Amino acid sequence: MTSSTSAAPLAHLEGVHVELGGRDVLCHVDARVERASLTAIAGPNGAGKSTLLEVIAGTRAPSSGAVRLTTDAVGFVPQRAAVSELLPVTVRDVVTVGAWGRLGAWRRLDAVARDAVDDVLDRLALTDLQRRPFAELSGGQRQRALLAQGLARRADLLLLDEPTTALDADSGRRIRDAVASEIRRGAAVVCVTHDEGIIAGADHVIRLEAGRVVDAVRPAGGPSRSHSS
Numbered sequence: 318m319t320s321s322t323s324a325a326p327l328a329h330l331e332g333v334h335v336e337l338g339g340r341d342v343l344c345h346v347d348a349r350v351e352r353a354s355l356t357a358i359a360g361p362n363g364a365g366k367s368t369l370l371e372v373i374a375g376t377r378a379p380s381s382g383a384v385r386l387t388t389d390a391v392g393f394v395p396q397r398a399a400v401s402e403l404l405p406v407t408v409r410d411v412v413t414v415g416a417w418g419r420l421g422a423w424r425r426l427d428a429v430a431r432d433a434v435d436d437v438l439d440r441l442a443l444t445d446l447q448r449r450p451f452a453e454l455s456g457g458q459r460q461r462a463l464l465a466q467g468l469a470r471r472a473d474l475l476l477l478d479e480p481t482t483a484l485d486a487d488s489g490r491r492i493r494d495a496v497a498s499e500i501r502r503g504a505a506v507v508c509v510t511h512d513e514g515i516i517a518g519a520d521h522v523i524r525l526e527a528g529r530v531v532d533a534v535r536p537a538g539g540p541s542r543s544h545s546s
């Protein structure tokens with residue numbers, strides 16, 4: 318979120334209010350998400366962070382207020398994505414779904430798209446796991462595969478819900494590097510997180526408490542992504 322009034326943010330929220338089960342879960346949230354930026358959504362459990370991300374993703378309609386996106390190329394990696402245990406899909410299949418999101422469902426992938434899937438698998442250390450059934454993966458491995466699916470989308474607006482939670486240090490570093498690389502190519506990344514490293518490196522932080530924005534700031538010192546490759 319920013320006080321900037323520059324033209325055409327990728328996402329613009331005005332007075333967003335969400336009521337669930339008779340409770341105000343989000344109250345009058347304003348936000349602008351600009352290209353080539355990292356926005357962190359922070360705050361305690363139950364503050365409304367995931368709900369805000371869902372509103373931006375369009376999977377949850379606000380009770381009132383406006384949400385405007387200027388792109389259709391949106392990648393959304395929820396905290397708990399549903400991939401059926403019963404589906405005989407491999408890790409590579411799961412990641413390839415992200416590329417279909419860009420090309421159109423069930424299109425045959427061209428060499429460029431296959432290379433992009435290979436690149437994402439490599440960046441998230443999934444190459445050796447790519448032929449494994451998704452259902453056989455550990456929780457952290459699944460999380461990485463679903464993030465890889467989001468990256469394969471090559472979205473303009475990438476929405477991540479707690480991408481580094483429950484990951485080991487190396488996996489967390491890979492995710493942070495992948496996020497930095499998305500931003501370098503011009504994407505906007507909005508990330509619900511408790512990860513102080515991501516928050517410190519964000520261009521903007523939306524801090525929620527009990528559904529209200531209590532702080533919307535650029536962290537002191539600004540982004541610190543220079544360590545990322």
Ligand SMILES: Nc1ncnc2c1ncn2[C@@H]1O[C@H](COP(=O)(O)OP(=O)(O)OP(=O)(O)O)[C@@H](O)[C@H]1O
Nearest residue numbers: 337338340342360361362363364365366367368369
């Ligand atoms: N379907 C629902 N009906 C009623 N209340 C709901 C529903 N879904 C979420 N809530 C409530 O909305 C509030 C915000 O939930 P949300 O998942 O957005 O919080 P969060 O900040 O992402 O939390 P966490 O850090 O624990 O993931 C919580 O108090 C939650 O109990």
